[in-house]
Amino acid sequence: MNISKKKLPDSQYEIAIEIEDKEFSIYRNKAIKKLSKQVDIPGFRKGAVPEKILVEKFGEEAILAEAADEAIPELLTKAIVQENISPIVRPDVALKSMKPFSFTAKVTVFPDIEIKKWEDIGVAKKEVIIKKKEIDEVVEQLQERFMERKPVDRVAQKKDFVEINFSGKTPDGVPLDGTESKCHPLVLGDGNFIPGFEEQIIGMKKGEEKSFEITFPKDYQAKHLAGKPVIFDVKMLTISEQVKPEVNEEFVEKVFGKKMPITQMRKEIEKMLKEKGEDEERTRRENELIEKWEKASTIEMPKVLIEEELNNLSKVMQDRAQGAGVAWEQYLQNMKQTEEEFREGMRPEAEKRAKQRLVIGKILSETKIVLTDDEIHNAAQEMLHAHHHHHEGETCDHNHDIEKDSDEWKMAAHKLRVERLFDRFLGDHPSKKRAEEKQEA
Numbered sequence: 001m002n003i004s005k006k007k008l009p010d011s012q013y014e015i016a017i018e019i020e021d022k023e024f025s026i027y028r029n030k031a032i033k034k035l036s037k038q039v040d041i042p043g044f045r046k047g048a049v050p051e052k053i054l055v056e057k058f059g060e061e062a063i064l065a066e067a068a069d070e071a072i073p074e075l076l077t078k079a080i081v082q083e084n085i086s087p088i089v090r091p092d093v094a095l096k097s098m099k100p101f102s103f104t105a106k107v108t109v110f111p112d113i114e115i116k117k118w119e120d121i122g123v124a125k126k127e128v129i130i131k132k133k134e135i136d137e138v139v140e141q142l143q144e145r146f147m148e149r150k151p152v153d154r155v156a157q158k159k160d161f162v163e164i165n166f167s168g169k170t171p172d173g174v175p176l177d178g179t180e181s182k183c184h185p186l187v188l189g190d191g192n193f194i195p196g197f198e199e200q201i202i203g204m205k206k207g208e209e210k211s212f213e214i215t216f217p218k219d220y221q222a223k224h225l226a227g228k229p230v231i232f233d234v235k236m237l238t239i240s241e242q243v244k245p246e247v248n249e250e251f252v253e254k255v256f257g258k259k260m261p262i263t264q265m266r267k268e269i270e271k272m273l274k275e276k277g278e279d280e281e282r283t284r285r286e287n288e289l290i291e292k293w294e295k296a297s298t299i300e301m302p303k304v305l306i307e308e309e310l311n312n313l314s315k316v317m318q319d320r321a322q323g324a325g326v327a328w329e330q331y332l333q334n335m336k337q338t339e340e341e342f343r344e345g346m347r348p349e350a351e352k353r354a355k356q357r358l359v360i361g362k363i364l365s366e367t368k369i370v371l372t373d374d375e376i377h378n379a380a381q382e383m384l385h386a387h388h389h390h391h392e393g394e395t396c397d398h399n400h401d402i403e404k405d406s407d408e409w410k411m412a413a414h415k416l417r418v419e420r421l422f423d424r425f426l427g428d429h430p431s432k433k434r435a436e437e438k439q440e441a
Contacts, residue, residue: 003079011111011302015079015091018102024071031066064098076105085109089304108302113362115297122425123285123292128277130270138269139247142255149240155203156239158189162201163237168230171213178222179230183237194220197232204236219334221326278430285426293359294352301355309350309357310343317342360418369420371413377402380412 002018035058036049044053055063072093080087091105149161156162164186168179188198200212211233220226245251252265260268321331332342380402402408423429 001075001078003082005083005085008106009300011109011300013083013085013107013109015076015083015085015105015107016096016102017075017079017105018097018100019071019075021100024067024101027071027074028063028067030070031063034070035063035066068095068098068101068103071101072103079105080107088302108304111300111302111358113297113299113358115293115359115362118293118296118363121289121292121296123288125285125426126281128274128281130273130277134273135266135269138273139266140244143244143247143251146245146251146254147242148245149242152239152241153206154239155205156188156201156236157241158202159242160188161240161242162186162188164201165235165237166232168232171229171231173231176225176230178225179232187242200232201234201236204234206236206239209233209235221330221334223330275430275434282426282430286422289422289425290356290360293363294356297355297359297362299355299358301351301358305354305358306347306351309354310346313346313350313353314343360421364417364421367421367424369417371416371420373404375416376409376413379416380408383412383415384408 004016006014008014032051035054037047041049085107087107088110089108091107093105096102163183165182168176196214213229213231215229216225218227253259318328321328
C-alpha cells in the first residue's frame with residue numbers, strides 16, 4: 001500500500017492511498033462472498049453461489065463497487081494509524097481509480113493552538129457598591145407586585161385592572177377562531193394585547209359594551225389573523241384601581257413571610273443585590289478572561305467545528321421559539337430571515353464560541369487540576385438535580401447512580417475543572433465564600 005500525506009488549510013490533511021491489483025483482489029473476493037450470502041438464486045444455497053453466476057446477475061462494475069466499499073474503510077484506518085492522525089469527523093473520501101485502486105481522503109484534525117503568555121493574563125476586580133436608589137427601586141417593584149385592587153365606580157383608566165368579555169369577527173360578521181375570551185383579566189397599559197386594543201378599552205364603564213375594528217400586525221403568529229382587520233365586541237365586567245400598599249411592618253411580613261423592621265428589610269434587599277452584583281461581576285471577569293485568552297491565541301479553525309457550533313446555536317434558538325409557542329418557520333418569518341441568513345448572521349458568534357472552547361481545552365490540558373471521585377459525583381448529582389428542577393413536572397431521583405466515565409460524569413468533571421481554573425486566576429467564587437461564611441456562622 002502506497003500512502004502520501006499533504007497538509008491543507010483549515011486543519012485538514014489529504015491522504016492519498018493506492019494498492020496493487022493483487023491486493024485489491026482480496027477485497028473483490030470479500031465482495032463476492034458477501035453477495036453470495038445475500039442473494040437468493042434458485043438451485044444454489046446462500047453463500048454457495050458461483051462467482052460466474054454473481055457476475056452475470058450483478059455485473060462486474062457492481063462487484064467492484066462493493067469491493068471498494070470493503071477496501072476503503074480498512075485501508076483508510078491503517079493509513080490514519082500509520083500517519084498518526086486523529087480525525088475529529090468522518091473523512092471526506094473521493095475514489096480516483098479502480099485500476100490500480102486508489103482514493104483520497106480529506107481528514108479534519110484538531111488544530112494546533114498557541115496561546116501567548118496565558119499564565120500572565122488576569123482581569124481586575126470591580127467593587128460592587130449598592131446605592132440607595134437601587135434599594136428604593138426594589139421596594140417599589142415589591143409594592144407593584146403586591147398591588148391592592150379596589151373596585152371603583154368610574155371609567156377605566158391606564159394601570160387599572162379590568163375583566164372583560166370579548167369576541168372577534170370579520171368585517172362581514174364571521175366569527176374568528178382564537179379571538180374570544182370570557183372574564184379575561186387585563187392591566188390597561190401593559191401592552192399585552194395587540195396594538196390599539198387596550199386604548200379602546202380605556203374610558204369604558206362597568207357594564208358598557210363596545211365594538212371597534214383593529215388590524216392585526218402583519219407578522220402576527222396566527223397566520224389567519226396576520227394583517228387582517230377584525231371587529232371586536234367587548235363588554236366591561238369589572239374595573240379595579242390598583243393601589244400600591246404602604247411600606248410598613250405588615251407589608252414587610254407579607255413580602256418576606258416574617259416580621260422585621262423596615263430598616264432590616266432594606267438591609268436584606270441590599271444583601272440580596274450585593275450577592276447578585278458579586279455573581280454578575282464574577283461572570284463578567286470570567287468572560288473577559290476567556291476573551292483575553294482567545295485574543296492571545298493563534299488557531300487555524302476547522303470549518304467543521306464552526307458548523308457544529310452553528311448547529312448548537314440554531315438548536316438553542318429553535319428550543320426557545322418552541323418554548324414560546326412559536327414554530328421555527330414562523331420565528332424566521334417574524335425575523336424576516338431565511339434559514340441560511342440566520343446561520344450566516346450567527347456565524348461570527350459560532351466561530352468565537354468554538355474558538356473559546358478550544359482555548360479553554362488547551363489551557364486545561366496544560367494545567368494540573370486534580371479532582372476526587374466524590375467531587376465529580378457530587379457535581380454530577382447537582383447538575384442532574386438542576387436539570388430536573390428546570391424542567392417542571394419531572395421527578396427527581398436524588399439517589400440516581402451515576403456511573404464513572406458516563407456522559408454525566410465527564411460533563412461534571414469538565415465543569416469542575418473549568419471552575420477550578422477560574423478560581424486559580426480570579427480567586428474563589430463569591431458563592432463559595434458565602435457558603436463558608438454561612439457554615440462558620
